Amino acid sequence: GAGVSQSPSNKVTEKGKDVELRCDPISGHTALYWYRQSLGQGLEFLIYFQGNSAPDKSGLPSDRFSAERTGGSVSTLTIQRTQQEDSAVYLCASYRGGNNSPLHFGNGTRLTVT
Amino acid sequence: GIQVEQSPPDLILQEGANSTLRCNFSDSVNNLQWFHQNPWGQLINLFYIPSGTKQNGRLSATTVATERYSLLYISSSQTTDSGVYFCAVVITGTASKLTFGTGTRLQVTL
Numbered sequence: 001g002a003g004v005s006q007s008p009s010n011k012v013t014e015k016g017k018d019v020e021l022r023c024d025p026i027s028g029h030t031a032l033y034w035y036r037q038s039l040g041q042g043l044e045f046l047i048y049f050q051g052n053s054a055p056d057k058s059g060l061p062s063d064r065f066s067a068e069r070t071g072g073s074v075s076t077l078t079i080q081r082t083q084q085e086d087s088a089v090y091l092c093a094s095y096r097g098g099n100n101s102p103l104h105f106g107n108g109t110r111l112t113v114t
Numbered sequence: 115g116i117q118v119e120q121s122p123p124d125l126i127l128q129e130g131a132n133s134t135l136r137c138n139f140s141d142s143v144n145n146l147q148w149f150h151q152n153p154w155g156q157l158i159n160l161f162y163i164p165s166g167t168k169q170n171g172r173l174s175a176t177t178v179a180t181e182r183y184s185l186l187y188i189s190s191s192q193t194t195d196s197g198v199y200f201c202a203v204v205i206t207g208t209a210s211k212l213t214f215g216t217g218t219r220l221q222v223t224l
Contacts, residue, residue, distance in 0.1 A: 035214075042214055042215070042216050042217050043200065045211060045212075058211075089155060101162065103212060104159065105157040107155070
């Protein structure tokens with residue numbers, strides 16, 4: 001596609017439920033990131049994929065968070081047993097890699113845990 | 115880990131004014147990018163600038179990698195420039211994790 005696509009754009013869930021957030025990167029982009037942004041705050045790194053492997057998952061806040069990427073393309077971020085503090089905008093970004101390769105962001109998924 | 119600090123944290127300008135935003139980082143980097151997050155939350159890449167100077171219209175950026183800082187210049191500001199400006203860096207020799215700064219919130223008024 002023309003840009004990074006994330007779905008759903010909005011998700012409201014009850015505390016304790018599991019949620020899956022999807023990211024479809026730009027075709028041919030080997031690197032994929034997940035970030036989280038709470039209201040009025042900066043971007044918090046969650047996990048980085050190069051192809052299907054995750055060389056850096058140090059930002060995942062707890063074992064309730066997991067992510068996978070298949071076929072070097074689509075990525076899914078799963079949050080189990082959601083808590084209210086998980087409420088945030090979850091942003092996905094991809095880039096081609098190499099020099100002069102800017103990062104392209106999707107529009108994010110706004111997650112609200114009630 | 116690397117520290118990325120931006121200043122000022124907040125800035126209010128009148129339309130037409132110029133401004134300089136600064137990004138300081140604590141380690142050697144091989145990738146530095148500037149982003150604009152508009153009031154609707156969209157993040158747009160402005161510059162990929164690990165060193166040197168680039169210009170794009172009313173915006174320009176300079177990175178002095180040896181002194182560990184980058185500057186973003188906005189000239190003749192417009193209300194559409196409002197939002198938050200972030201710089202992000204990758205430490206030289208690491209597995210390409212892009213670390214974001216704290217951001218500068220800019221409001222341009224009429």
